[in-house]
Amino acid sequence: MLASALIEEDVDDDRLDLVLRAIADRTRRALLARLAQGPARVTDLAAPFDMSLVAVSKHLKVLERARLIERDIDGRVHRCSFQAEPLREVERWLDHYRVFWTDTLDALARHVEDDSDQTGKADDSEKERS
Amino acid sequence: MLASALIEEDVDDDRLDLVLRAIADRTRRALLARLAQGPARVTDLAAPFDMSLVAVSKHLKVLERARLIERDIDGRVHRCSFQAEPLREVERWLDHYRVFWTDTLDALARHVEDDSDQTGKADDSEKERS
DNA sequence: GCTATATTAAACTAGATGGTTAACTAATAT
DNA sequence: ATATTAGTTAACCATCTAGTTTAATATAGC
Numbered sequence A, B: 001m002l003a004s005a006l007i008e009e010d011v012d013d014d015r016l017d018l019v020l021r022a023i024a025d026r027t028r029r030a031l032l033a034r035l036a037q038g039p040a041r042v043t044d045l046a047a048p049f050d051m052s053l054v055a056v057s058k059h060l061k062v063l064e065r066a067r068l069i070e071r072d073i074d075g076r077v078h079r080c081s082f083q084a085e086p087l088r089e090v091e092r093w094l095d096h097y098r099v100f101w102t103d104t105l106d107a108l109a110r111h112v113e114d115d116s117d118q119t120g121k122a123d124d125s126e127k128e129r130s
Numbered sequence C: 001g002c003t004a005t006a007t008t009a010a011a012c013t014a015g016a017t018g019g020t021t022a023a024c025t026a027a028t029a030t
Numbered sequence D: 001a002t003a004t005t006a007g008t009t010a011a012c013c014a015t016c017t018a019g020t021t022t023a024a025t026a027t028a029g030c
Helices: A002-023 A026-035 A042-046 A053-065 A085-102 A105-118 B002-023 B026-035 B042-046 B053-065 B085-102 B105-118
Strands: A069-074 A077-082 B069-074 B077-082
Touching: A002 A026, A002 A053, A002 A085, A002 B002, A002 B026, A026 A042, A026 A053, A026 A069, A026 A077, A026 B002, A026 B085, A042 A053, A042 A077, A053 A069, A085 B026, A085 B085, B002 B026, B002 B053, B002 B085, B026 B042, B026 B053, B026 B069, B026 B077, B042 B053, B042 B077, B053 B069
Parallel strands: none
Antiparallel strands: A069 A077, B069 B077
């Protein structure tokens, strides 16, 4: 179990790194927000921003590498469309923490117990969180 | 509405930037995963990692600035504890996109329509720049 | 007081990031 | 055929990042 599981985890981490770093920039988040309304050309995407077309083009490439957008090239026009899939990865990561604000303290205690075998040690006899 | 709303949005963006960039690093995600089990000292947090204590200390400071951890200083020992609150900000951001994988295509269509007044959408007859 | 421990601070490095301008490629329009 | 448009590539720059090592600070124990 160990080797493959660890490799799997690294892959997940790689993808999470890509996606989280892609959305950790407000320009790219704005581009995504725009694209969530529907596909658009690079030039039109760049128009609202106070930066060069080249800069926006680079941002789009970051989003593309994270698979958050897809590009449909038609002649000299690149039409970009939003792809939500990678955000589900973020969602899945958040799943591990959502218990901290959705469940009761009781459920929280259960959660901590359930996962405590992962770390072994952690002498924390105090879980006085907020 | 405009001015205050825009400022608010900037604040949100600032906080999102902080939080997303904090979690966009696998070392820091691992630290959070560990801390979600319960508070821990800096030295113990650093132990599993193949990097210097100083490096981990810096990562912790990034998490602290994003308010993802709190620090309780007791003598020479800094005890760090997980704070989930900022992740709700990420959750709220994701809310805008969750519709893309939870709802039917029908609901998606509705969603796009509802928000379309924000941008005047897709076909903005190119107002070229630069 | 002296020594060991816990942690941060400072100074440095290599590489990534976010932006620029200028040059290029390719498709379209006149 | 030529000029315009859409977009990328290349080269460059300033700043940030993630790590290092060494030094400093402060507490704890003997």
